[in-house]
Amino acid sequence: MQQLERLVAEARDLAAGAIPLTDKEVEVGRIMKICNACRYCEGFCAVFPAMTRRLEFDKADVHYLANLCHNCGACLHACQYAPPHEFAVNVPQAMARVRGETYSSYAWPAALGSLYKRNGLTVALALAGALALFLMLAMMAAGGLLHRPLAGNFYAVFPHNTLVLMFGTVFGFAVLALGLGVRRFWRDVAPGALGSGAAAEAAGHVLALKYLDGGHGEGCNNEDDTFSLQRRRFHHFTFYGFMLCFAATAVATLYHYLFGWHAPYALNSVPVLLGVAGGIGLLIGPAGLLWLNLRRHPLHGDAAQKPMDIGFIVLLLLTSSTGLLLLGLRDTAAMGLLLALHLGVVMALFLTLPYGKFAHGVFRSAALLKWSIEKRLPNRLQLASD
Structure with missing residues (x-):
């Protein structure tokens, strides 16, 4: 079995080596070789100890390391070879440029990934506006944008089954597209056998955003x-605002189908409380990230990705703001209009999730x-040197 695994790994390495690297991937490989000789930043994040297990960097290695990088910027400011040095070592920027390529190269369908990568903000706003307009036109055809107060009964505006069909289709597409993309990525980077200890550790690092602490906690x-x-x-x-909003939807679904408790729900009900907490989180978080993004040092990231980044942040802000506004005005004549606007933004958000x-x-x-x-496996380079 070990011999078979070795042959499979060698075949993968040969196949990866046969695929030419893009200029951006070549740059990551060049920088990693310099970093491998220096190793000053080895304790900063997972990228550098993972780097030390390699002497050469094929396409799969570069994609893996680029997505392992959290773009915290600590290594750039600590590096003695950073610009304007002739070596021009800029790990965050090089990694960010390759990450942008992976979003589109692993995207399904690929054409949508390329479109969103080039015109993220425009696509996000145009899609949200188009979907909201479609829902508003449907309301006008059914009777008008303004109506008598309906005590927050959204289903009097759009039938429950219609909403389930629309959002079930959009959510299913997002899950399918993301699943196919990450499956291809996972297969290419050849992760090895998964153990419970590795899964628990990785989950902890994801939930705590461990590597956004700069490697030293500051x-x-x-x-x-x-x-x-910040x-x-x-x-x-x-992240947790998004998860609370998702939890609110999940609880409301259980209320509806399991207990037969139909919306609208009281302001002190679990779905509403979860939704309000999530909405506030999705106001504070994206607003802060947008502020930081606009002030970020130009050497830290890929300027070409700013429209994509800002497009996603704006959709999150619009989702939370329209949702909270809808809750606050759900018993007014404007409820239907706000509902159409909120639903259009949410559908646009989920349709673009797999591409940004x-x-x-x-x-x-x-x-x-x-x-x-990988860190639980023997280091082949160290064994070879021994």
Whole structure:
């Protein structure tokens, strides 16, 4: 069995070596060889100890390391070979450029990934506007945008089965596209056998955003060499805000189908409380991330990805703001209009999830899991030197 696994690994290495690297991937390989000789940043994050297990960097290795990088910026400010040095070592920027390629190269369908990568903000806003307009036109055809107060009964505007069909289709597409993309990534990076210890460790690193602490607990660098935990905290607000909103939908689904308790729910009910908490998190987190993104040091990331990044952040902000506004005005004549606007934004968010920063979170989680598996295996380079 061990011989078979070795032959499979060798075949993968040969196949990966036969695939030409892009210029951005070649740059990551060049930088990693310099870093491998220096190793000053070895304790900063998982990228550098993972790097030391390799002498050459094929396409799969570069994709793995690029998605393992959290773009905290600490290594750039600590590096003696960073620009303007002639070696021009810039790990965060090189990794960010390759990550952008992985979003589109692993995307399904690939054409949608390329479109969103080039025009993220435009696509996000246009899709949200188009879907909201479609729902508003459907309301007008059924009677008008304004109506008598309906005590928050959304299903009087759009029937329950219609909403389930629309959002079930959109959610299913997002899960399918993300699943196919990360499956291809996982297969390419050849993670090895999964154990419970590795899975638990990786889950802890994902939930705590461990590597956004700069490797020393003081946080990331953003616009200069000052350390700050702001980026980590805003990511936490965003992630857990999103999860609370998802939990609110899940609880409401159980209420409806398991207990026969139909919406609208009281303001002190579990679905509403979860939704409000999640909505507030999705206001604070994305607003903070947008502020940091606009102020970020130009050497930290890939400027070409800013429209994609900002597009995702704006959709999150629109989702939370329209949702909270809808809750606050659900017993007014404007409820139907706000509902159409909110539903259009939410559908646009889920349709674009597989092609932008949300996909980056899924791929990064997969890379962290591979690292937790890999670190438990013997280091072939160290065994060879012994």
